[in-house]
Amino acid sequence: xxxxxxxxxxxxxxxxxxxxxxxxxxxxxxxxxxxxxxxxxxxxxxxxxxxxxxxxxxxxxxxxxxxxxxxxxxxxxxxxxxxxxxxxxxxxxxxxxxxxxxxxxxxxxxxxxxxxxxxxxxxxxxxxxxxxxxxxxxxxxxxxxxxxxxxxxxxxxxxxxxxxxxxxxxxxxxxxxxxxxxxxxxxxxxxxxxxxxxxxxxxx
Amino acid sequence: xxxxxxxxxxxxxxxxxxxxxxxxxxxxxxxxxxxxxxxxxxxxxxxxxxxxxxxxxxxxxxxxxxxxxxxxxxxxxxxxxxxxxxxxxxxxxxxxxxxxxxxxxxxxxxxxxxxxxxxxxxxxxxxxxxxxxxxxxxxxxxxxxxxxxxxxxxxxxxxxxxxxxxxxxxxxxxxxxxxxxxxxxxxxxxxxxxxxxxxxxxxx
Numbered sequence: 001x002x003x004x005x006x007x008x009x010x011x012x013x014x015x016x017x018x019x020x021x022x023x024x025x026x027x028x029x030x031x032x033x034x035x036x037x038x039x040x041x042x043x044x045x046x047x048x049x050x051x052x053x054x055x056x057x058x059x060x061x062x063x064x065x066x067x068x069x070x071x072x073x074x075x076x077x078x079x080x081x082x083x084x085x086x087x088x089x090x091x092x093x094x095x096x097x098x099x100x101x102x103x104x105x106x107x108x109x110x111x112x113x114x115x116x117x118x119x120x121x122x123x124x125x126x127x128x129x130x131x132x133x134x135x136x137x138x139x140x141x142x143x144x145x146x147x148x149x150x151x152x153x154x155x156x157x158x159x160x161x162x163x164x165x166x167x168x169x170x171x172x173x174x175x176x177x178x179x180x181x182x183x184x185x186x187x188x189x190x191x192x193x194x195x196x197x198x199x200x201x202x203x204x
Numbered sequence: 205x206x207x208x209x210x211x212x213x214x215x216x217x218x219x220x221x222x223x224x225x226x227x228x229x230x231x232x233x234x235x236x237x238x239x240x241x242x243x244x245x246x247x248x249x250x251x252x253x254x255x256x257x258x259x260x261x262x263x264x265x266x267x268x269x270x271x272x273x274x275x276x277x278x279x280x281x282x283x284x285x286x287x288x289x290x291x292x293x294x295x296x297x298x299x300x301x302x303x304x305x306x307x308x309x310x311x312x313x314x315x316x317x318x319x320x321x322x323x324x325x326x327x328x329x330x331x332x333x334x335x336x337x338x339x340x341x342x343x344x345x346x347x348x349x350x351x352x353x354x355x356x357x358x359x360x361x362x363x364x365x366x367x368x369x370x371x372x373x374x375x376x377x378x379x380x381x382x383x384x385x386x387x388x389x390x391x392x393x394x395x396x397x398x399x400x401x402x403x404x405x406x407x408x
Contacts, residue, residue, distance in 0.1 A: 035326070037241035092406070117380070118322050122239070146405070158405045159396060162388075165381055166374045166397050173373030176321070184366075192363060193370050200404030201350070201362045202296070 009059055011071045020058045023048045024072065027065045028111025036066065036119045066119060067127040073112045074134040077101060081141045091149030095167070096194045098142055102171040103186035103193075106178040113175045139164060155198075167197055213263055215275045224262045227252050228276065231269045232315025240270065240323045270323060271331040277316045278338040281305060285345045295353030299371070300398045302346055306375040307390035307397075310382040317379045343368060359402075371401055 014020050026047040030039040041062055045055040059065055080101040084094055105113055123131060143164045149155035170193045178189070218224050230251040234243040245266055249259040263269050284305040288298055309317055327335060346368045353359035374397045382393070 035241065037239065149405075153407060155405045156407050158400070162393065162396050163400055163405055165377070166400050169374040169377030170370045171373070172380075173369070173377050176376075177369055189366065192366050196362070196367055196370050196404075197400055198404050198406040200400075200402050200406075201353075201359045201367055202402040202404075203357060203360050204408060 009064055009068065011068060011075060014068065014072065017058070019048070019050070023050075023055060023058055024065065024068055025111070027062075028069055028109070028115060030111075031066075031069075031119070032111040032114045036062075036115065036122055063122075063124055066115065066123060067131075069112050069115045070120070070123060070127070070131045071134075073105075073109065073116045074131060074138065076105065076109065076112075078134060078138055078141075081138060085141065091145050091152060091154050092194075092198055094145050095142075095149070095198070096191060098145065099167065099171050099190040099194050100187050102168075103174055103178070103190040105186075106174045107180045107186050110175065110178075110180070117172065117175060139168075142167065163197075167193075170197065213268055213272065215272060215279060218272065218276065221262070223252070223254070227254075227259060227262055228269065228272055229315070231266075232273055232313070232319060234315075235270075235273075235323070236315035236318045240266075240319065240326055267326075267328055270319065270327060271335075273316050273319045274324070274327060274331070274335045275338075277309075277313065277320045278335060278342065280309065280313065280316075282338060282342055282345075285342060289345065295349050295356060295358050296398075296402055298349050299346075299353070299402070300395060302349065303371065303375050303394040303398050304391050306372075307378055307382070307394040310378045311384045311390050314379065314384070321376065321379060343372075346371065367401075371397075374401065 009020070014024060023044060027039070027044050030043055030047060039062070041055060042052055044062070044065070045052040048055065059068070081098055084097045084101075087094075089097065120128065120131065143160050146155060146158070146160045146163055150157055150160070171190065174189065178186070213224070218228060227248060231243070231248050234247055234251060243266070245259060246256050248266070248269070249256040252259065263272070285302055288301045288305075291298075293301065324332065324335065347364050350359060350362070350364045350367055354361055354364070375394065378393065382390070
């Protein structure tokens with residue numbers, strides 16, 4: 001299924017479209033390796049095993065790809081977080097789940113992750129607003145976990161916003177150092193970070 | 205003092221050279237705002253109030269500037285960490301000091317910070333090795349603080365490497381969200397993060 005060059009391709013069309021899937025995956029990989037600005041549409045077409053003209057049947061521009069990668073990344077984390085919210089776990093367990101989700105992406109979607117963290121400002125204005133709204137929604141989910149932990153007495157009376165930012169920092173920063181070939185799984189790392197943030201590294 | 209175009213300018217010459225200082229500061233600001241690849245030597249010259257030909261009396265290329273910004277950043281954090289090591293603080297206090305140092309850079313050197321975190325791979329090979337060695341040295345200093353805390357009994361028997369990466373994550377990630385105009389000082393944020401990581405957010 002080729003998409004019209006006149007309108008922006010939507011995330012919904014990716015799942016049912018193997019070639020578009022391949023274009024996105026190859027783009028994520030190339031952007032991760034070289035940086036967004038250093039990858040051309042020709043590079044993406046070539047890595048995807050198609051001609052540039054063919055690629056333009058699927059996306060209008062490199063910007064379209066950037067937007068789709070951002071949307072896909074947010075979709076992944078929001079879906080996971082919302083599914084966990086429905087499980088009604090206790091706040092600590094829910095926090096651990098969210099941290100595992102983020103760390104797992106370092107293994108499964110490293111290209112998406114770098115693009116998401118480093119190329120937000122390269123998004124077209126309208127798309128940037130949408131992604132920012134999604135990101136805010138995600139942050140609110142994690143803030144709500146902390147707030148619930150405080151109200152149930154599982155957590156101390158900490159600054160909800162700042163502790164959320166600290167937790168994101170621990171997890172998100174792994175995109176800078178995590179090696180999928182390393183000895184520890186994302187889940188092991190996430191559980192360790194959760195124990196640091198919940199129990200502290202200080203001796204009780 | 206103009207530098208020869210034949211050899212790479214060194215960090216030592218920056219302090220005594222107001223124009224080079226201005227070039228670096230303007231570059232850091234532009235790279236932060238637009239991204240390294242989207243800033244030209246002309247842009248830097250113009251922001252520094254000099255002509256492009258004059259800029260080439262001070263640095264040989266944009267790459268030279270990137271290297272100097274990386275070196276300067278490492279110099280700042282290493283100097284601070286080594287000065288604190290000499291103060292023989294207890295491990296917890298030393299950890300708090302290191303965390304304050306990093307957060308303070310988000311206010312004083314935000315351009316340097318983004319360049320350092322996002323453009324490591326854009327460094328020329330030789331320079332990249334030097335910066336990596338400095339970064340490893342810095343990480344070792346923080347790992348040593350954690351190890352000492354474990355041996356004095358102030359900290360639990362945690363994974364030293366992984367807790368160091370978690371601490372860096374909390375602090376470094378602030379480059380993504382910290383606003384110098386916000387209500388909290390870098391020191392307040394750093395102390396809060398230190399209390400999260402040492403005491404935990406869980407109720408004891």
